[in-house]
Amino acid sequence: MKDRLLPAAIIPAILDLAIRNRLNVETLLHSAEVDPGVLSHSGTFVSVEQQLKLFDAAYQGMNNPAFGLLLGESIQYHSLDLVGQLIATSRNVQEALDELFLFKDLVTPLTSFSLETLGFNAVLVYSVDRVLVKSNWIAHHDVMAASIFSIANAIIPQGLRLTKVRFVHTQPDYVDEYQRIFNTSVEFGCLRNELVFDKRQLSEPLLTSYPEYHSGVRARAKDKLKSIESRETLAAKVAYFISRNLGAAATQLEDVAANFNMTPRTLQRKLKLENTSFVTIRDQCRHQRALRDLSDPGVDMEELAELLGFSDISNFYHAFKRWQGESPGAYRKQALANRGL
Template structure:
C-alpha cells in the first residue's frame, strides 16, 4: 500500500532546533535515511515514516529528554505552513481550533484532536496514534502540548489562561522545563492528554486575525489536501477513509465505494490490482483502532466492539485474538502496565 505523504512543514523547525544546539544536520538526515533536499526545499513532501525517522533521529542526536518540549517551543505559526497561517489569521480561538481539526493532516496525520466544554473549562484533548508512532511516544505528547501553548501565547493578547495540562505518561525527571512552559498546573499519569484553559477565551479575538487573507489560505489548504490524496493509491485512500470514519459513519463496502464514486465491484477489482482487498483493509483499520483504544482505560470494551462494527463483543474477542494472539483484556493489561497504570 502506497504510504500517505505530507508536506515537510515541521522539518525546518526540527532543523532550526538542531542548529541552535550546534548539531550536524547532515548527520540527522543521514541517520534518518532522508535526502538533504527535504531540508532545503520547504515545498517538499515526505512520507509519514520519513517524517517520523527525522524526528527520532533528531531526538537521538540531540540526546536531551526534553527534546519534545524544546521543539514545541520553537514551533510558531509560521513554522506550520498553511495550517499555521490558517490558525493565526482566524477571527478567534474557536475558529483557530476548528481549522486545526480540519487541516491537521497537513502537518500531523497521526494526531487526533477534539474539544470538550465542561462548565467554565475548554478541554483540548489530543492523542497520538501509537500504531503509527511506535517510538518516543511521550516526546510526541510533549511536542503537541508545548507547540499548542507556544502558538496560543503568540496570537492571544494576554496569552492562554491555562488551568491544567495533563499527560498520559509518567512524571519525568525534567520537570523544570514543564513548569517553565506550563506553570504549576501540570499533571502526569492521566487518562488522556489534555490542555485545559478558560472557556471564555474561545471567543477571544486573535492579534493576528485577517479574515480576507484567511479565506484565500483556506482555499490553498483544501487544494493541498486534494493534491496529497491524488498521489495515493486507492488502497491508501480507502485505508485512510475507513480509519477516520470508524464509529462515525458507515464503513461498509457499498458506502465506501459510494464515497469514491465507484461501484463496489469496481472498487474490489481495483484493490485486487493493488494486491489487497476491502476486507483486508477494513480488518487492518479495525485492528489498529482496537490497539489504540484498548490502551485508553476509559474506553469500555463492549462499547469498542460496537464502535468497530462487530455484532457482539464475542465476535470482537475472536477477531482480536486472531489479530494479536491474545485477548483484548490481556492486551489492555499489558499496555496499561507499560504506562505504569493499573
C-alpha cells in the same frame, strides 16, 4: 497511514533544533531517507513514516528526554505553513481551533483533537496514534502541548491562560521543564492529554487576525489536501477513509466504494492491482483502532467491539486474537501496566 503524505513544513523546525544542539543535519536526513531538497523547495512532501524517522533520529541524537518540549517551544505559527497561517489569521481562538481540527492532516495526521467546555473551562483534548507512533511517544505528547501553547501565546493578546495541563504518561524526570514552559499545574498519569484554559478566551480576538487574507489561505489549504490525496495509492486512501469513519459512519465495502465513486467490484479489482484487498485493509484499520482504544482504561470493551463493526464481543475477541496473538484483555492489562495505570 504511514504511506500518507504530508507537507514537509515541520521538518525545518526539527532540523533547526538539531543544528542548535550541534547535530549533523545530513546524517539525520539520511537516516530518515529524506531528500535534502526539502530544505530548499517549498511545497515538498514526505511520508508520515519519514517524518517519524526524522523525529526519532533527532531525539536520539540530542539525547535529551525533554526533546519534545524543546521542539514544541520553538515552533511558531509560520513553522506550520498554510495551517499556521490559517490559525494566525482567524478571527478568534475558537475559529483558530476549528481550522486546526479541519486541516490538521496537513501537519499532524497522527494526532486527533477535540474541544469540550466544562463550567468555566475549555478543554482541548488530543491523542497521538499509539499504533503508528511506536517509540518516543511521550516526546510526541510533549511537542503537541508545547507547540500549541507556544503558538497561542504568540497570537493571543494576553497569551493562553492555562489553568491545568494533563498528560497520560507518568511523570518523567524532567518535570521542571514542564513547570518552566507551562507555569501552571501539570498532572501526569491522567486518562487524557488536556490543555485546560478559561473558556472566555474562545471568543477572544487574535492579534494576527486578517479575515480577507484568511479566506485565500483556506482555499490554498483545501487544494493542498486534494494534492496529497491525488498522490496517494488507492489502498492508502481507503485505509484513511475507514480509519476516520470507524464508529462514526458506515464502512462496509459498498459504503467505501460509493465514497470513491466506484462499484464494489471495481474497488476490489483496483485494490488487487495494488496487492491488497478491502478485507485486509479493513482488518488493519480495526486492529490499529483496537490497539489504541484498549490502552485507554475509559473505553468499554463491548462498546469498542460495536464501534469496530462486530456483531458481538465474542467475534471481536477471536478477531483480535488472530491479529495480535493474544486476547484483548491480556493486551489491555499489559498496555495499562506499561503506562503505570
